[in-house]
Amino acid sequence: MKKNIYKHEFKMNLRSVIIWSIAVAVLLFVYISLFSSIAVDTELLNEMLAEFPEELLLAFGMENMDLASVLGYFSFLFLFVQICLAIQASYYGFSLVSIEERELTADFLLAKPVGRTQILTSKLLAALSGLLITNIVVWVSSFILVEIFKGDRTYDTQALILLLLGLFVFQLFFLSVGLVISLLVKRVRNVTPYAMALAFGMYVLSAFGDMLGESKFENITPFKHFDPGYIVQNAAYNLPLVSISLVVIVISLVGSYLLYARRNIPAPV
Amino acid sequence: MNIFIRELKANLRSLIIWGVIVILFVVIGISKFSAYEGNPEMLAILDQMPPAMLDAFNMNAFNLTTVSGFFGVMFTYFALIASISAAMWGSDIISKEERDKTVEFSLTLPITRSRVVTAKTLAVLVNCIGLLLITWGASLASVAQYQPDSEFYAFLRLSMLALFIMQLIFLAIGIFLGCAMKQYRRASSVAVALLLGTYFLSIISGLHENLEFLKYLSPFKYFDAGVLLRESKFDATFLLISAGIIVLSMVGAYLTYSRRDLYI
Numbered sequence: 001m002k003k004n005i006y007k008h009e010f011k012m013n014l015r016s017v018i019i020w021s022i023a024v025a026v027l028l029f030v031y032i033s034l035f036s037s038i039a040v041d042t043e044l045l046n047e048m049l050a051e052f053p054e055e056l057l058l059a060f061g062m063e064n065m066d067l068a069s070v071l072g073y074f075s076f077l078f079l080f081v082q083i084c085l086a087i088q089a090s091y092y093g094f095s096l097v098s099i100e101e102r103e104l105t106a107d108f109l110l111a112k113p114v115g116r117t118q119i120l121t122s123k124l125l126a127a128l129s130g131l132l133i134t135n136i137v138v139w140v141s142s143f144i145l146v147e148i149f150k151g152d153r154t155y156d157t158q159a160l161i162l163l164l165l166g167l168f169v170f171q172l173f174f175l176s177v178g179l180v181i182s183l184l185v186k187r188v189r190n191v192t193p194y195a196m197a198l199a200f201g202m203y204v205l206s207a208f209g210d211m212l213g214e215s216k217f218e219n220i221t222p223f224k225h226f227d228p229g230y231i232v233q234n235a236a237y238n239l240p241l242v243s244i245s246l247v248v249i250v251i252s253l254v255g256s257y258l259l260y261a262r263r264n265i266p267a268p269v
Numbered sequence: 270m271n272i273f274i275r276e277l278k279a280n281l282r283s284l285i286i287w288g289v290i291v292i293l294f295v296v297i298g299i300s301k302f303s304a305y306e307g308n309p310e311m312l313a314i315l316d317q318m319p320p321a322m323l324d325a326f327n328m329n330a331f332n333l334t335t336v337s338g339f340f341g342v343m344f345t346y347f348a349l350i351a352s353i354s355a356a357m358w359g360s361d362i363i364s365k366e367e368r369d370k371t372v373e374f375s376l377t378l379p380i381t382r383s384r385v386v387t388a389k390t391l392a393v394l395v396n397c398i399g400l401l402l403i404t405w406g407a408s409l410a411s412v413a414q415y416q417p418d419s420e421f422y423a424f425l426r427l428s429m430l431a432l433f434i435m436q437l438i439f440l441a442i443g444i445f446l447g448c449a450m451k452q453y454r455r456a457s458s459v460a461v462a463l464l465l466g467t468y469f470l471s472i473i474s475g476l477h478e479n480l481e482f483l484k485y486l487s488p489f490k491y492f493d494a495g496v497l498l499r500e501s502k503f504d505a506t507f508l509l510i511s512a513g514i515i516v517l518s519m520v521g522a523y524l525t526y527s528r529r530d531l532y533i
């Protein structure tokens with residue numbers, strides 16, 4: 001790792017990290033503050049959720065969810081947090097090295113007496129630090145907000161911790177997959193459509209997969225691996241599925257190093 | 270005219286990709302519908318759902334066992350797809366020149382900057398209309414087997430018009446961002462942020478009655494498919510707000526682009 005590359009990358013990212021962290025914290029605040037007004041009709045809601053058609057519950061990941069309990073409600077809003085964080089991580093992944101080629105700074109960077117492996121490591125660590133900061137903000141604000149708005153209800157702390165800790169691996173998935181795709185294609189013109197496609201595509205896959213009854217195919221999406229409903233109910237990860245995430249992360253990272261080491265860099269005209 | 274044709278060609282691939290997404294979505298949706306169609310049990314279940322939940326996902330007042338009701342639910346997702354594509358196209362069409370370092374070339378051509386904006390706007394407008402027609406065609410083709418009545422076709426026309434206005438709103442905002450942002454990279458990020466923000470707002474505004482006022486801030490709430498289905502007309506207030514947003518964004522786009530510094 002080269003300290004100056006890391007520092008530069010981190011600084012470039014810092015603004016975006018802060019904006020994302022604040023945005024997600026605000027999202028959490030808005031949703032959690034609504035909890036007390038929604039949970040008032042506890043009995044009513046529970047009765048009615050039991051009557052929901054299964055397709056609908058599956059679409060919004062509510063098949064084993066109890067909106068009147070603290071964590072039940074939290075896992076409902078957690079899906080929106082996951083969508084945001086997935087977009088953030090894939091955005092960082094796609095832009096990590098492709099930005100150098102787009103801004104025509106790649107030849108400058110690669111002409112420095114630093115190996116490509118080192119460059120990639122420094123860049124990855126900088127992006128990871130950014131994601132870690134966002135995660136910490138989400139962890140802290142979730143705990144504080146849940147404590148403030150839970151009223152006299154209780155909740156399972158361990159399940160909440162598991163839910164929140166899973167976020168980091170969840171983001172790592174999108175970061176590494178985004179990175180390896182950006183190295184597989186010839187040129188990334190604009191990062192946003194790629195990032196939106198990866199993050200939203202995975203979400204839609206997990207939402208619609210159940211309804212179509214294709215339970216094998218949807219296993220590729222991390223929205224299934226870190227299904228908040230499952231984690232809250234069992235206070236544990238769905239380990240076989242989480243390991244799929246881990247395997248994908250390792251493969252994409254190794255692939256990225258291999259691809260980047262021998263990548264052709266188009267020179268500016 | 271040259272710019273217009275050039276941009277149409279450059280955007281064709283993107284239009285095809287979005288078209289395929291819409292068609293896939295319609296196919297998946299209609300396969301879900303086959304489970305609901307004419308099923309009285311399902312209707313009884315829907316009647317018992319908590320109103321907050323139904324409002325949040327815009328499923329209120331929809332009879333999911335009929336084609337119109339089901340299409341009303343699909344409308345929310347159509348709106349999401351159409352507005353994402355419009356915002357992307359709008360913010361990209363202007364800012365991509367700076368990204369690809371072609372802006373110095375195109376602005377030295379013997380035409381004014383406002384003509385460049387006009388040509389580019391028309392090109393993405395054609396793209397939006399193309400996507401709308403694809404959505405319309407796919408919907409018509411998919412529901413044909415259920416032989417809907419003329420009321421459904423009237424509702425479909427109306428909701429397509431609503432979709433078009435939403436496309437225009439996000440297109441205009443996107444173009445304005447592309448013209449006004451000093452750094453090209455920000456344009457599409459801000460457009461996406463606005464889109465996600467207003468979408469989440471539209472969900473929140475449905476959750477609780479005290480938050481109803483938020484609907485004025487979210488274009489996703491301007492055209493409620495439930496109201497369209499029942500009353501077969503648009504709400505004049507929201508039409509005015511939409512027109513205001515579109516006109517202001519376009520005027521802002523022309524003003525800022527003709528006097529901006531280029532990011533080179």
